Amino acid sequence: xxxxxxxxxxxxxxxxxxxxxxxxxxxxxxxxxxxxxxxxxxxxxxxxxxxxxxxxxxxxxxxxxxxxxxxxxxxxxxxxxxxxxxxxxxxxxxxxxxxxxxxxxxxxxxxxxxxxxxxxxxxxxxxxxxxxxxxxxxxxxxxxxxxxxxxxxxxxxxxxxxxxxxxxxxxxxxxxxxxxxxxxxxxxxxxxxxxxxxxxxxxxxxxxxxxxxxxxxxxxxxxxxxxxxxxxxxxxxxxxxxxxxxxxxxxxxxxxxxxxxxxxxxxxxxxxxxxxxxxxxxxxxxxxxxxxxxxxxxxxxxxxxxxxxxxxxxxxxxxxxxxxxxxxxxxxxxxxxxxxxxxxxxxxxxxxxxxxxxxxxxxxxxxxxxxxxxxxxxxxxxxxxxxxxxxxxxxxxxxxxxxxxxxxxxxxxxxxxxxxxxxxxxxxxxxx
Ligand SMILES: *Cc1c(COP(=O)(O)O)cnc(C)c1O
Numbered sequence: 001x002x003x004x005x006x007x008x009x010x011x012x013x014x015x016x017x018x019x020x021x022x023x024x025x026x027x028x029x030x031x032x033x034x035x036x037x038x039x040x041x042x043x044x045x046x047x048x049x050x051x052x053x054x055x056x057x058x059x060x061x062x063x064x065x066x067x068x069x070x071x072x073x074x075x076x077x078x079x080x081x082x083x084x085x086x087x088x089x090x091x092x093x094x095x096x097x098x099x100x101x102x103x104x105x106x107x108x109x110x111x112x113x114x115x116x117x118x119x120x121x122x123x124x125x126x127x128x129x130x131x132x133x134x135x136x137x138x139x140x141x142x143x144x145x146x147x148x149x150x151x152x153x154x155x156x157x158x159x160x161x162x163x164x165x166x167x168x169x170x171x172x173x174x175x176x177x178x179x180x181x182x183x184x185x186x187x188x189x190x191x192x193x194x195x196x197x198x199x200x201x202x203x204x205x206x207x208x209x210x211x212x213x214x215x216x217x218x219x220x221x222x223x224x225x226x227x228x229x230x231x232x233x234x235x236x237x238x239x240x241x242x243x244x245x246x247x248x249x250x251x252x253x254x255x256x257x258x259x260x261x262x263x264x265x266x267x268x269x270x271x272x273x274x275x276x277x278x279x280x281x282x283x284x285x286x287x288x289x290x291x292x293x294x295x296x297x298x299x300x301x302x303x304x305x306x307x308x309x310x311x312x313x314x315x316x317x318x319x320x321x322x323x324x325x326x327x328x329x330x331x332x333x334x335x336x337x338x339x340x341x342x343x344x345x346x347x348x349x350x351x352x353x354x355x356x357x358x359x360x361x362x363x364x365x366x367x368x369x370x371x372x373x374x375x376x377x378x379x380x381x382x383x384x385x386x387x388x389x390x391x392x393x394x395x396x397x398x399x400x401x402x403x404x405x406x407x408x409x410x411x412x413x414x415x416x417x418x419x420x421x422x423x424x425x426x427x428x429x430x431x432x
Contacts, residue, residue: 006394010054011042035402036386041393046073048412051398059398060417062338064408066400067247067272070331070360071321072412078276078317085313091305098312105319106274106282109255112243112264113284117293118307122246122271123151125281126209128293128301129267130155133240135299136289139206143197145188147217147374147404148210150244150269154179188214188373189222191229198237207240207266208233212257215247215406217374219363221356227263234266240289246271246281247406252358254323260358276318278311327411331360334418335409338362341422349429351384360409377404384432391428397421 018025026032026040033040041053049072051061064070071078085098103116119125130153134140142155150156157171158180171180184201186193188210198205208230214220234241243265249256250273258264267285274280284290292299305311321327335357342364346353354369355362365371366381366388385403392399397420400407 006057007055008039008041008053008057012039014042014054015039030400030402030405033401035382035404036389038390038393040401041398048072048074049410049414049417057396059393059396060413060421061398062407062409062421063398063400063405064410065277067251067408068275068277068318070251070273070408070410071276071318072410073277075317075321075412077321078314081313081317082310085310088309090310091308093304096307096309096312098309098316099307102274102312102315102319105316105323106270106284109259109319109323110245110249110268110270110284111255111258112266112268112286114287115290116282116284117290117301118312119281119283119301119303120279120305120308120311121151121281122244122269123153123281124303125246125269125271125283126150126156126244127153129209129242129269129283131301132283132289132292132299133207133209133242133267135292137206137238137240139204139239141182141184141201141205143184143186143194143205143208145210145214145373146185147188147220147377148214148244149216150209150211151246155183158183158185187375188217188220189226190373191226191233194230194233198233198239203238205237205239207242209242209244211247212243212245212261212263212265213248213252213358213361215361215363216404218365218371218377218380218404219356219361219406220371220373220377221358222261223372227257227261231263231265240266242267242269244269248361250274250319250322251408252361253328273318273322274315275311276314276316278308278314279305280308280311280315321411328359330411331409332357334413334415335360335362337415338409338413338418338421339364341418342425345422345425346429349426349432351429351432361406362409363406365403387432388428391431392424395424395428397424 024032044054051059106116154175184197245256249270253260269283271281294300339357339362352368355364366384
């Protein structure tokens with residue numbers, strides 16, 4: 001191990017100061033390394049597939065700012081476009097043509113989207129879509145899946161545990177019972193459970209929202225027939241199907257999971273990649289539904305900075321790079337090499353592992369597998385993951401600091417990066 005040369009003195013100093021200034025020292029919880037132990041690394045700069053921390057350690061990055069850095073961090077085309085946009089100002093609070101450009105790109109790419117509304121985060125997109133689905137169906141209840149994350153709005157913070165899940169009890173203090181009383185939950189990949197909820201609550205369920213490929217409980221792909229089954233059930237029941245593609249949109253395919261699996265939901269939420277590293281979220285769907293949004297219709301939703309020219313610019317440039325032929329084949333090839341290599345090294349060093357990938361999204365559990373849902377994911381060896389995470393960090397590889405997070409590659413990751421990562425994994429896994 002490189003432990004002798006691995007110094008994080010400045011990171012520690014800055015994080016100690018941050019803890020006095022901000023709750024937990026961070027602006028978003030998972031960054032705090034709570035589930036893997038140790039102190040978070042404080043970044044100084046990012047470029048391509050790499051990050052450098054304030055102590056000047058360099059890492060190969062598999063977080064990619066949680067997905068947006070799909071073309072590689074600070075892609076020169078994105079930076080140049082942002083510099084030009086910056087000269088025209090940072091925010092208009094009025095229509096700008098760049099919104100049309102990104103909207104056209106999103107509509108052309110994502111099968112379910114005929115009209116789109118831009119917001120500033122994935123959380124906002126999911127909140128808005130919830131209001132819209134309730135307004136459109138004139139029903140209140142929704143179904144979400146255990147372990148799926150749809151941002152931090154009250155209605156989605158329902159614990160993914162059996163008893164509490166059934167009661168619809170909130171997952172966080174401060175969330176009123178009333179806010180989650182209409183949130184029903186089912187295990188992922190379990191069509192029967194969904195069918196049962198519809199039978200128990202006839203004509204009351206507005207829709208089903210899910211991550212079409214789960215990334216927020218670790219990487220869990222849908223089983224054959226699951227998405228199609230949900231499409232069928234929701235249609236039969238007069239409910240809407242919502243794909244939360246904040247993570248998977250423009251990530252596992254240019255048109256997202258819905259293009260990859262050929263299942264078209266009624267509404268879709270987007271975020272992460274479409275902002276190219278700036279704060280953007282979006283939701284969209286059929287014109288008939290989207291026309292209910294103010295000012296076209298009565299469903300209120302607004303945003304001071306929504307459609308911001310810098311954010312639109314980063315999104316447009318990122319999608320332009322992604323839609324070049326071969327992008328997703330390249331992501332698939334490099335990510336396949338990574339995950340298959342990791343699984344092989346882990347098995348060769350005597351560890352039980354399972355995992356997989358879809359284009360530039362991947363995951364590995366320290367478990368025999370297969371992992372079908374959150375319950376399965378929770379059986380994975382979190383203590384071993386924590387040690388693996390720490391070891392990889394010391395070897396210059398930055399992984400998401402939780403086993404319940406998917407990993408991401410970018411167009412900037414090279415075969416050499418993957419080989420270095422696998423060599424590091426061998427050293428770490430042999431030591432566990
Ligand atoms: C990240 C994420 C969100 C929340 O997006 P923010 O921009 O962090 O608010 C919602 N849904 C899914 C599937 C996500 O991965």
